[in-house]
Amino acid sequence: MKKKFLLLAFSSLFISACAELNSALESINKSMESISESSMPKLQSASATKICNDFSNNEISAKQKWIGLYVSMSGKVDEVKENTWGKPSVDFSVSNSVNVLALPKTGMNLQKLNKGDRVVFKGIINDVMRTGLSCNIFLDKTSF
Numbered sequence: 001m002k003k004k005f006l007l008l009a010f011s012s013l014f015i016s017a018c019a020e021l022n023s024a025l026e027s028i029n030k031s032m033e034s035i036s037e038s039s040m041p042k043l044q045s046a047s048a049t050k051i052c053n054d055f056s057n058n059e060i061s062a063k064q065k066w067i068g069l070y071v072s073m074s075g076k077v078d079e080v081k082e083n084t085w086g087k088p089s090v091d092f093s094v095s096n097s098v099n100v101l102a103l104p105k106t107g108m109n110l111q112k113l114n115k116g117d118r119v120v121f122k123g124i125i126n127d128v129m130r131t132g133l134s135c136n137i138f139l140d141k142t143s144f
Helices: 002-039 048-057 059-066
Strands: 043-045 070-082 088-093 098-104 118-131 134-143
Touching: 048 059, 048 098, 048 118, 048 134, 059 118, 070 098, 088 118, 098 118
Parallel strands: 043 070, 098 134
Antiparallel strands: 070 088, 070 118, 088 098, 118 134
C-alpha cells in the first residue's frame, strides 16, 4: 500500500513538473516568434528602375537609402538555376537594362517557376551593381 501511494505521489509530481515545463516552453516559443517577426524590416514597394537611377546619380546616398531594405518588386523570370556555390538562384528581368538576381529564402519551392513567368517577389537588397548601361540588383532571402 505504501509503495502504491509513493508511486501515485511520484506520478502526480512528475505530471505537474511536465505541465510546468510545457507552459514555460510555450512562453519561450511565443517570445521567439515575436522576436523573429520584429527583426524583419518593414516591406516597401520599390521600383527597380528608381533604385538603379538612384545608384547612377549618387552611389553613396543610394547605398544608405536602399541597402538592407525589404522590398517588393515584379519582373519576368529569366533563369532558375544553381549559382557557382550550389545555391538556388533566380534571375529576373525588370526592363531592358535592369535585372534582379535573387537568392531564395531557405526552403522555397522553385519547382513552379519557369522562364517567362511574371512574378511579384520580395527580398532584402544586398547590393546594386551598375555595369555600362545595365544595372543588377541583388536580393537575399527572397520569396515569390
